[in-house]
Amino acid sequence: MPDREARGGTLVLGGGFAGSYVARLLGKRGATIVSLENFMLYTPMLPEAASGTLEPRHVVVPLRMMCPHADLVLGRAVAHDAGRQRVQVETGEGLVNLRYTNLVVALGAVSRTLPIPGLADYARGFKSLADAIDLRNHVLRRLEAAAAAPNETHRERELTFVFVGAGYAGVEALAELSxxxxxxxxxxxxxxxxxxxxxxxxxxxKILPEIPRRLGDYAAQQLAGRGVDIRVGTTLEEVGPHHALLSDGDRILTSTLVWTAGVRANPHLRELGLPIDNRGRVLVDGTLRVDGVPHVWALGDGTRVPNEATPGEFDPPTCQHALRQARRLAKNLRGEPRPYRYRMLGQVATLGRYKGIADVLGIRVRGFPGWFVTRTYHLYQLPLLSRKLRVVTDWTTSLFFRRDIAELGMLGHPQRLGDV
Ligand SMILES: Cc1cc2nc3c(=O)[nH]c(=O)nc-3n(C[C@H](O)[C@H](O)[C@H](O)COP(=O)(O)OP(=O)(O)OC[C@H]3O[C@@H](n4cnc5c(N)ncnc54)[C@H](O)[C@@H]3O)c2cc1C
Known part of the structure; x- marks a missing residue:
């Protein structure tokens, strides 16, 4: 099995928010990133990629462009030998061993599912770019199905969309898709x-538990005003191909159930032999060093990160926190490790076109100003000028032209030569 040294001695597992920023901030020192994809997905813009406001390619940043001094190994980390300081990676070309001086673990989280009958078979997730494109195509296909339906009951069923999970992902995705x-x-x-x-x-x-109550109430009011049927204090009991049963006893006829009810630490973290808590998150100290395992660090959604600014509380799984953790960790890898400390400056969310909510440094804005602040913030955070310009171009174009409704479900599934 090939065996090689990570560039600059630093091996980063995961090319998401946390991992890519650590590699980028290490600059010329270099690093080797192991990731399943060759890009970093800017998740706050995923709902707009699903609705077609943004071109899906523009909400991802190629890792080789974002981290020009890093090597990239496309593959899955499958085993870890802490004693010999090496990680085994399964790539398209076979297994490879990567040696490190410092290992950074940032494998993120996966959708948290529950043993609800029918959930695995009939619900759709909303976590990756593939999920967003699939959901867009599915929703557009529902319109065709409704147009071809034999009666009003079937038509209404095709135009009924149920989202379970009213955090950022669920609320923003519902608003954009509606x-x-x-x-x-x-x-x-x-x-x-x-x-x-x-x-x-x-x-x-209540919806959007992450944001201050007044803004959350405003978001609920806005959605209700647009006819969204909000069922809080309610759970999903069963899903079928054409129905969803709720705990309030309502059996809703629908062909679309989107599951956005939170995340859990990546289960592959268990294969790396690191200390984890009862929720599968890697345990680290205040400097982001993994408890009791020398030369190994962890951050992001798959890690239980203590924050000096919020004693007794661990960081929530957000990209704002992943980014700040990455800044601290890059500094700790370069010099004397210092504790991680970050106080949130605010929160922002969009509620579809031209509506949003923002709470920045205690100043709360909503409606169009909320939407503008949200977009400006995300544009500022998005890496690479070329990406920012592409996104601004998409937003500007959408001001003047109608939305594209092409359904491109065939992408990535070309017809085989000879098939007719
Ligand atoms: C739809 C949606 C909207 C969101 N909106 C917001 C928002 O508005 N604001 C906000 O603050 N947060 C938001 N978040 C949360 C934010 O995306 C996460 O907190 C952030 O991505 C966490 O970064 P991470 O690096 O820990 O994980 P991720 O970004 O998920 O990255 C994990 C990486 O690990 C790689 N990987 C996984 N398994 C392996 C393996 N075995 N081997 C190698 N690589 C592997 C993956 O390919 C990926 O590159 C949103 C999330 C979603 C899903």
């Missing part, structure tokens, strides 16, 4: 009289 459907329906005159039904379900007593 805008997409509203715009697309202009081209379906036969569906003008059909009722659309958007349902947002959450077990918690």
């Amino acid at each position: 805008d997409l459907v509203r715009d697309a329906l202009r081209y379906y005159p036969s569906l003008r009289e059909t009722r659309q039904h958007w349902v947002l379900v959450d077990a918690a007593p």
